[in-house]
Amino acid sequence: MNIQDIERLRAELDALKCKTEKEVEEARVRFLGKKGEITALFDEFRTVAPELKREFGRTLNELKQSAQEKITALKDAVADAPGAKASGLDLSMPGDPLPMGSRHPVSIVREEIVSIFRKFGYDVAEGPEVEDDYHVFEALNFPPNHPARDMQDTFFVSAGHPNPLLLRTHTSSVQVRAMETMNLPIRVICPGRVFRNEAISARAHCIFHQVEGLYIDEGVTFSDLKQAILLFAREMFGPDTQIRMRPSYFPFTEPSAEVDVSCNICHGKGCNICKGTGWLEILGCGMVDPNVLEASGIDSKKYSGFAFGMGIERIAMLKWQVNDLRHYFENDLRFLGEFASAPEV
Numbered sequence: 259m260n261i262q263d264i265e266r267l268r269a270e271l272d273a274l275k276c277k278t279e280k281e282v283e284e285a286r287v288r289f290l291g292k293k294g295e296i297t298a299l300f301d302e303f304r305t306v307a308p309e310l311k312r313e314f315g316r317t318l319n320e321l322k323q324s325a326q327e328k329i330t331a332l333k334d335a336v337a338d339a340p341g342a343k344a345s346g347l348d349l350s351m352p353g354d355p356l357p358m359g360s361r362h363p364v365s366i367v368r369e370e371i372v373s374i375f376r377k378f379g380y381d382v383a384e385g386p387e388v389e390d391d392y393h394v395f396e397a398l399n400f401p402p403n404h405p406a407r408d409m410q411d412t413f414f415v416s417a418g419h420p421n422p423l424l425l426r427t428h429t430s431s432v433q434v435r436a437m438e439t440m441n442l443p444i445r446v447i448c449p450g451r452v453f454r455n456e457a458i459s460a461r462a463h464c465i466f467h468q469v470e471g472l473y474i475d476e477g478v479t480f481s482d483l484k485q486a487i488l489l490f491a492r493e494m495f496g497p498d499t500q501i502r503m504r505p506s507y508f509p510f511t512e513p514s515a516e517v518d519v520s521c522n523i524c525h526g527k528g529c530n531i532c533k534g535t536g537w538l539e540i541l542g543c544g545m546v547d548p549n550v551l552e553a554s555g556i557d558s559k560k561y562s563g564f565a566f567g568m569g570i571e572r573i574a575m576l577k578w579q580v581n582d583l584r585h586y587f588e589n590d591l592r593f594l595g596e597f598a599s600a601p602e603v
């Protein structure tokens with residue numbers, strides 16, 4: 259060992275530059291590690307002549323100390339260097355924003371309808387989408403050869419059976435299940451998905467959603483039905499809304515009616531949404547046919563009731579004037595994003 263070795267290492271240390279933490283660590287190992295050059299000099303120190311030990315010892319210790327200081331300084335420098343954080347994990351960086359989802363327009367309208375009827379004291383009932391013929395047709399007074407049972411309208415899951423399984427064509431089947439299982443009086447609404455074998459177009463789809471309602475008690479009359487529908491229409495479309503009822507036919511209600519609301523776009527003057535009539539059709543309804551009550555074991559002499567049913571997409575179309583049904587099923591994010599700020603109900 260000689261003093262030049264020490265001077266050489268000092269000069270190298272002074273000139274040392276590091277850009278990354280890895281380089282600093284490599285330098286530390288090279289100079290101060292177990293097999294490092296400065297460590298090696300300390301090993302050699304044992305062989306130094308006794309009269310030189312004092313001077314060598316002091317210089318060596320100074321070298322080691324300044325090496326440690328230099329390594330610490332380099333470590334701090336690379337940690338503070340601009341761009342150093344980008345290569346590693348910087349927990350102070352703001353996160354990548356995730357786009358917020360929004361509720362589907364059908365869900366928004368369903369919840370709005372459900373919340374209105376909940377305020378009127380209706381419970382919500384659900385039932386299977388794959389139903390049997392009995393609950394969709396038979397118990398609802400559909401004659402055996404009624405065209406609605408036809409292959410044209412109904413998707414059959416198992417045909418050729420006396421009580422075939424099928425995809426429900428309306429949620430009236432849930433009302434039958436409610437009549438079979440719930441105690442009287444009954445006040446339920448049945449929201450859900452229904453299926454009909456229709457060619458898909460702007461005005462028809464093979465899947466859509468309904469909310470149907472049923473109220474059965476002693477002494478329920480047609481005027482109760484009219485009042486319930488009027489209150490619903492005013493909650494849904496605004497306090498000035500008028501309704502009108504047109505006679506209609508459903509196998510499970512007698513008398514039956516179709517209900518129109520006054521057009522909330524032109525306020526009765528006539529526009530292209532209401533096709534110049536000033537009225538928009540929103541639902542079908544009627545007094546539950548006594549045959550339907552009896553089929554579910556309800557005494558039709560003592561009890562009476564009303565039922566109604568509406569299509570959720572139809573109400574959504576009126577609410578937002580989106581007049582192509584297919585939009586509701588294609589899940590195009592450009593369409594769904596239009597409802598991002600629809601208010602919570």
Ligand code: PHE
Nearest residue numbers: 428430542543544565566567
């Ligand atoms: N179930 C009928 C339909 O799907 C709607 C309706 C329900 C009509 C209740 C009258 C009473 O078209």
